[in-house]
Amino acid sequence: MSAPYALIPIHLDVLFCASHQPTAEPRINFDRLPYFDGQLDRNTAVPYLGEEIQSIPFRNDQVGLKKGLHLHWHLPEALTRSQAQPMLYFREMKKALPEEEAAKVWDWLTKKEWIYPLIDGKLAGILIDPPQFRAALPEAAKELRSLEKIRELFLPRNTQFPPVPNRWIIVKRREGAPAPEKVV
Numbered sequence: 001m002s003a004p005y006a007l008i009p010i011h012l013d014v015l016f017c018a019s020h021q022p023t024a025e026p027r028i029n030f031d032r033l034p035y036f037d038g039q040l041d042r043n044t045a046v047p048y049l050g051e052e053i054q055s056i057p058f059r060n061d062q063v064g065l066k067k068g069l070h071l072h073w074h075l076p077e078a079l080t081r082s083q084a085q086p087m088l089y090f091r092e093m094k095k096a097l098p099e100e101e102a103a104k105v106w107d108w109l110t111k112k113e114w115i116y117p118l119i120d121g122k123l124a125g126i127l128i129d130p131p132q133f134r135a136a137l138p139e140a141a142k143e144l145r146s147l148e149k150i151r152e153l154f155l156p157r158n159t160q161f162p163p164v165p166n167r168w169i170i171v172k173r174r175e176g177a178p179a180p181e182k183v184v
Helices: 090-096 099-111 130-143 145-154
Strands: 011-017 068-074 087-089 115-119 123-126 169-171 181-183
Touching: 087 090, 090 099, 090 145, 099 115, 099 123, 099 145, 130 145
Parallel strands: none
Antiparallel strands: 011 068, 087 123, 115 123, 169 181
8 A cells, every 4th residue: 555645736936047136135034043054053143033034124135036047836825824623532422421322423423424534433523513513413412312412522622821921031052152141
């Protein structure tokens, strides 16, 4: 069996420059971020902040495109945004229902296309939105009495993040050199 592949269309722009072409500076210059070039640390005094790599308006840095081919590509819009797919674990259903009944409900939900099994018998993606689930629940409960017990499993879950400080001290350590500190 071969590995699964995903073919993703990309948009590609190509620009050929026969000679050096002066251009406007890019809005964000990633070359200003700290990096290691294989021999030396570069831009060590620059913190990893967006404002440090943004261009300064109306500054003329004499940037340009060198002679040759320049490629610019980007992904389709749908792939540049993250999406969260709610999941339903069979073990959660077994906690709410007896195992035989949980298996019956799991099969019923799959047959009705409310869930899509991802890992056979263990994990499924929830295909029905919570409002749709609530609207369909009274009629479905006639068919399957235990459905009301697992209603909470279909509700969106909020992630609780711990409180974090809004100030950070960044210390960059380097052997034999003083450690510069920055408050961010």
